[in-house]
Amino acid sequence: MKVREANIEDWNKLYTFYKRIYRENHPLHQREFWLWQYGEKKHGRAFICLNDKDEVVGHVGANFGNNIAWIINVFLDVECRGKGVLRQLYDLARAYYPLAATAANEAGLGLYRNMGWIRYYDLVRYVKVNPNIKNITTENVCKPIEVDINSIVYNQGHYFNQPTLQGIKIENSTGISQPKVGGLRFVDLENVKLTEEKAWELGFLWVDYITSWNDLKVKELEKNNWTLDYKNVVPWRLDPIVENYFCDITFLSEKPLDNKFIVHRSYSDHGRVGSI
16 A cells, blocks of 8 residues: 555546545535645645555545644545554645644544544534524525625635635625525624624625634624524534534644634635535
């Protein structure tokens, strides 16, 4: 077996691997998305393990943000487990930046515990529903709408060039328009009261914002009657809509991070098409 960095010339074998391990219509089934996620070294890399048949049997992805390599898309076939392959793949990622991760599943949490990683307070997601809605239910709030965003379309920077993502900018705030489920998901949020009023004027039925527990911006959100998502009717998973499934995004790092470190929505994959 050999481990190395992947490139677009590996696409056919990567596609075969992704189709085998991921659900139908996963973003990584699309070559365009792979190029966005892993095609440029300044934004991210994929590291792979190949068996004697030159088939991909192990994979670790890294999304680069704020001088951190955010580990994503980790999977090892049975044939390469317990052989030090994962350590070698992580070594390749660590050669770029220190390691961190969000959205680890139960298996991932067990892995990181064994590796001695640090776990922080889970990320917090705040939600607010348009105050003009009287009967607040998931069905009434998370429904298709028509919004005219032509004058506020925003596609500056790598994150907002994500395939199929509809980026917008309101004043100094940026977000992701999701009219199929009635919402606007903020990425950068400034002047909370003014920005949410603009969102209601556009016709959005709800807004959300996810960040670190230590982000002092949440004080402004709470002052303006935003609530933690489990106290609201807008679930975290919206494609498809999974009622009563709320934000459970973990946050870990291999080495200690600064106490004031804030996890941005563009880091890792919890702000990625297919996850949001």
